[in-house]
Amino acid sequence: MDRVLNFYPGPSELPLSALEEAKSEMLDWKGTGMSVMEISHRSKEFDEVHNETIALFRKLFFIPENYAVLLLQGGASLQFAMIPMNLIAAGSTASYIVTGRFSDNAYKTAKKVSGVHLAASTEKDGKYFRIPKPDEIGIREGSVYCHLTSNNTIFGTQWKSFPDVKGVPLVCDMSSDILSRKVDWGPLGLVYAGAQKNLGPAGTTVVVIRNDLVEKSSRDLPDILSYKVMADKNSLYNTPGCFSIYMMNKVLKWVERKGGLDAIQKRNERKAKLLYDVIDEAPDFFITRVEKESRSFMNVTFNLVSEELEAKFVADAKSENIVGIKGHRSAGGIRVSIYNSHDEKDSETVASFMKRFIKENG
Numbered sequence: 001m002d003r004v005l006n007f008y009p010g011p012s013e014l015p016l017s018a019l020e021e022a023k024s025e026m027l028d029w030k031g032t033g034m035s036v037m038e039i040s041h042r043s044k045e046f047d048e049v050h051n052e053t054i055a056l057f058r059k060l061f062f063i064p065e066n067y068a069v070l071l072l073q074g075g076a077s078l079q080f081a082m083i084p085m086n087l088i089a090a091g092s093t094a095s096y097i098v099t100g101r102f103s104d105n106a107y108k109t110a111k112k113v114s115g116v117h118l119a120a121s122t123e124k125d126g127k128y129f130r131i132p133k134p135d136e137i138g139i140r141e142g143s144v145y146c147h148l149t150s151n152n153t154i155f156g157t158q159w160k161s162f163p164d165v166k167g168v169p170l171v172c173d174m175s176s177d178i179l180s181r182k183v184d185w186g187p188l189g190l191v192y193a194g195a196q197k198n199l200g201p202a203g204t205t206v207v208v209i210r211n212d213l214v215e216k217s218s219r220d221l222p223d224i225l226s227y228k229v230m231a232d233k234n235s236l237y238n239t240p241g242c243f244s245i246y247m248m249n250k251v252l253k254w255v256e257r258k259g260g261l262d263a264i265q266k267r268n269e270r271k272a273k274l275l276y277d278v279i280d281e282a283p284d285f286f287i288t289r290v291e292k293e294s295r296s297f298m299n300v301t302f303n304l305v306s307e308e309l310e311a312k313f314v315a316d317a318k319s320e321n322i323v324g325i326k327g328h329r330s331a332g333g334i335r336v337s338i339y340n341s342h343d344e345k346d347s348e349t350v351a352s353f354m355k356r357f358i359k360e361n362g
């Protein structure tokens with residue numbers, strides 16, 4: 001069977017080369033006579049792939065020396081809890097900018113752990129179609145960090161640059177745009193992301209944390225929840241997501257072969273432009289509620305005039321081998337997720353389909 005054109009928002013398409021390599025190594029990895037899923041995480045073979053993955057991620061994402069890279073589990077959702085547990089000491093606070101469902105989850109989870117402050121929210125009638133303006137953001141004095149979500153997967157908005165938060169370290173959920181563009185590490189204290197969009201299969205959560213924050217993190221936590229313990233043990237305190245780390249290694253090598261982050265970023269910008277151009281040429285047909293300056297390069301969202309037409313759009317797309325484009329249940333409409341692994345041809349195919357769909361149904 002042919003592979004489909006897969007635009008699911010995560011888990012999502014992986015580079016074909018990574019899948020093919022894994023397939024060929026499934027029964028005998030590195031001459032061990034086993035797959036990576038069957039060997040000890042303390043073995044020399046796994047240790048090599050684990051350390052190489054961390055080193056390659058550091059190199060490709062230009063992570064400065066004074067940050068630790070941790071490969072944890074529990075998804076980005078566990079970080080919603082681990083971050084305040086580790087970083088908010090008794091009597092201190094943190095500020096949260098809420099621009100979507102996941103940043104709202106992060107905020108609500110942190111509220112259960114500690115007193116946190118809502119610095120801004122762009123919620124309107126339960127939906128979020130924009131990134132806040134600088135003058136809408138009010139950081140609480142004494143905040144130990146300010147949390148934001150760089151790309152809002154459900155509604156399709158994205159920060160183009162980080163806001164000025166007056167020297168407070170930014171803590172950023174990059175689950176849906178990690179390693180898709182260059183970032184300015186200067187204001188960042190901690191970055192985290194589930195692997196399942198741009199880095200590999202689900203099962204690994206990457207945390208990049210500045211060393212001073214590791215040192216300041218709470219000592220009173222169970223080991224499994226402690227950044228300090230995980231950093232001291234090189235993320236091998238307990239059994240890691242071995243298969244997912246092994247796949248991440250292959251995805252990172254693919255990124256390197258593609259020309260690294262610069263090339264990936266340019267490709268991502270071109271891919272998004274192809275779709276937004278079609279939307280902008282037919283604004284009465286492809287209705288986008290996302291503010292133009294807030295548009296995501298990873299998740300392109302839009303509506304059609306009726307739910308019936310949206311259902312037809314999804315069904316017609318499927319008949320052309322295009323899958324995974326139905327919008328999230330809380331946002332409705334259509335969402336085309338164009339993460340790193342997609343090439344420009346995929347966007348061109350969707351853009352052509354959209355143009356044909358207007359002709360046939362407009």
Ligand SMILES: Cc1ncc(COP(=O)(O)O)c(C=O)c1O
Nearest residue numbers: 075076077102153173175176194
């Ligand atoms: C921006 C963002 N944050 C957090 C999450 C939740 O991630 P997880 O399922 O890894 O806990 C998602 C999932 O799609 C996401 O897109």
